[in-house]
Amino acid sequence: MNIETKVLNTRKSKSGKMKESISIAILGHVDSGKSTTCGRLLLSTGEVSNQEIVSNEKYAESLNKKSFKLAFVMDKNKEERERGVTISTETREFETDSKIVTIVDCPGHEDYLKNAIQGMSQVGYGIIVLSAKDFEKPDMSIDEMKESACNAINHLKLLRNFLVKKVIIGVNKIDEVNYSQESYNRIVKNYSKILEANNFSNNPEDIAKKKIPYEFIPYSAFNDINVETPANELPWYEGSTLLGAVDKLQGRTFDNDAPAVAKLTGIMSPEGKGLILTSTILSGVFTVGMKVLIKPLFKELEIKSIESDRKSLTEAKVNDAVGFSFKGKIAREDIAKDSVISEIKRAPKLVSSIVVKIKTEQKVTLSHKQDVQLYISTGRTSAVVEEIISIQDAKGTMNSTIPVSEGKKEKKYVPSRRIALVRLRPIKPTIVSKQGKDCVEQLSRVIINDGKMILAMGVVTDFEVALSEIE
Ligand SMILES: Nc1nc2c(ncn2[C@@H]2O[C@H](COP(=O)(O)OP(=O)(O)OP(=O)(O)O)[C@@H](O)[C@H]2O)c(=O)[nH]1
Numbered sequence: 010m011n012i013e014t015k016v017l018n019t020r021k022s023k024s025g026k027m028k029e030s031i032s033i034a035i036l037g038h039v040d041s042g043k044s045t046t047c048g049r050l051l052l053s054t055g056e057v058s059n060q061e062i063v064s065n066e067k068y069a070e071s072l073n074k075k076s077f078k079l080a081f082v083m084d085k086n087k088e089e090r091e092r093g094v095t096i097s098t099e100t101r102e103f104e105t106d107s108k109i110v111t112i113v114d115c116p117g118h119e120d121y122l123k124n125a126i127q128g129m130s131q132v133g134y135g136i137i138v139l140s141a142k143d144f145e146k147p148d149m150s151i152d153e154m155k156e157s158a159c160n161a162i163n164h165l166k167l168l169r170n171f172l173v174k175k176v177i178i179g180v181n182k183i184d185e186v187n188y189s190q191e192s193y194n195r196i197v198k199n200y201s202k203i204l205e206a207n208n209f210s211n212n213p214e215d216i217a218k219k220k221i222p223y224e225f226i227p228y229s230a231f232n233d234i235n236v237e238t239p240a241n242e243l244p245w246y247e248g249s250t251l252l253g254a255v256d257k258l259q260g261r262t263f264d265n266d267a268p269a270v271a272k273l274t275g276i277m278s279p280e281g282k283g284l285i286l287t288s289t290i291l292s293g294v295f296t297v298g299m300k301v302l303i304k305p306l307f308k309e310l311e312i313k314s315i316e317s318d319r320k321s322l323t324e325a326k327v328n329d330a331v332g333f334s335f336k337g338k339i340a341r342e343d344i345a346k347d348s349v350i351s352e353i354k355r356a357p358k359l360v361s362s363i364v365v366k367i368k369t370e371q372k373v374t375l376s377h378k379q380d381v382q383l384y385i386s387t388g389r390t391s392a393v394v395e396e397i398i399s400i401q402d403a404k405g406t407m408n409s410t411i412p413v414s415e416g417k418k419e420k421k422y423v424p425s426r427r428i429a430l431v432r433l434r435p436i437k438p439t440i441v442s443k444q445g446k447d448c449v450e451q452l453s454r455v456i457i458n459d460g461k462m463i464l465a466m467g468v469v470t471d472f473e474v475a476l477s478e479i480e
């Protein structure tokens with residue numbers, strides 16, 4: 010008999026003590042201070058030295074961007090630094106008293122939504138960083154807040170789709186509202202409307218019904234206010250510091266028997282080391298010596314080494330961000346960006362069409378034959394809505410009578426805020442997992458976008474495998 014074993018993900022810390030390992034995506038609207046927050050957390054916990062910040066400051070000054078000295082810890086490439094925006098996600102680690110924390114700094118700019126989704130689909134928790142001024146006006150409506158900082162709202166909705174366990178709302182740049190308690194209370198009141206409208210709640214009864222808890226923390230990443238130590242500037246505030254709140258997040262348990270599946274996050278070839286595939290573990294446990302399969306390449310390889318932050322590990326567990334090297338040869342150009350590495354027997358499938366149970370968003374519809382962008386944990390692909398199979402009616406039953414839009418081009422469609430079962434065909438075979446036995450949750454979650462906004466989110470319930478799975 011297979012006994013399901015839930016185990017806490019723990020790792021040996023720098024001091025040798027075992028600590029729980031957690032991972033957090035840092036999200037929010039463009040320029041709210043996400044990278045600066047990451048830089049500050051790494052400086053406060055000793056992962057980054059003062060010298061590095063001084064040298065960043067000199068470089069930032071030469072670009073007329075002195076205020077980006079902390080953000081440059083995460084924003085490393087030339088374009089990111091010159092433009093002062095994050096483009097790709099960056100992953101780093103630090104330790105608190107009881108946790109080893111992996112942070113994934115995500116871009117806030119709409120153009121890089123694909124990268125933000127990839128970042129948030131590999132974590133257990135999220136921090137939504139708000140720029141205090143954006144939410145400060147009294148009694149803002151959700152539409153008004155969307156106008157000033159739409160991705161502080163979009164990212165929250167998307168996080169819910171990826172089943173995070175809790176979200177911290179970081180009210181950053183509290184200096185810009187003069188550390189005012191009245192301003193902070195207004196921000197909390199305004200943003201709580203968005204949280205409550207999107208299935209987040211702090212009521213234990215709601216949490217038992219799968220709503221996600223949240224916590225607000227006021228701070229200033231740039232000025233080091235309430236990040237590590239309670240601040241004199243906020244005498245009215247009695248809650249946790251940002252690092253205190255992170256330390257209190259619960260460690261993640263994982264199922265020891267779940268299939269070992271990881272997604273590729275990057276390819277490196279450091280001198281003398283061969284090819285290293287940086288990856289995030291989505292489920293299960295990988296060990297040195299294990300035989301794995303890389304899809305869509307369909308190549309079997311043996312794991313030679315597992316590294317994290319330049320340390321050698323013997324195993325990697327769910328949510329860990331590691332680098333794998335392999336015995337035998339693989340060529341860089343053969344590895345697709347959306348590759349998945351997994352144990353051989355229970356590898357996720359490469360599929361040519363998927364059936365998804367979705368819920369459409371407010372004020373949008375989804376039509377038969379519509380061209381859409383399909384976002385999944387490993388990347389983005391164009392797809393078409395091939396069939397609307399059924400739509401939930403007022404009684405909660407799935408009904409196969411589909412409404413038809415009026416006008417010249419009559420089309421079957423899913424109205425807004427409705428649950429429906431639809432079949433989508435991506436333009437190229439894609440790796441997913443479906444609900445049921447051995448499901449890898451992150452690979453079963455999809456987001457449907459029309460290029461401008463989110464139309465629907467959902468889970469894969471069925472698929473048709475691609476020809477290469479059969480050959
Ligand atoms: N006044 C003030 N400015 C801040 C604070 N934190 C960050 N900033 C400034 O906000 C600007 C943007 O910072 P980033 O950290 O790059 O913002 P981001 O959210 O990572 O931006 P994207 O990744 O491009 O979306 C920089 O000029 C920072 O110095 C703060 O606490 N107070």
Ligand SMILES: [Mg+2]
Nearest residue numbers: 043044094095
């Ligand atoms: Mg950034």
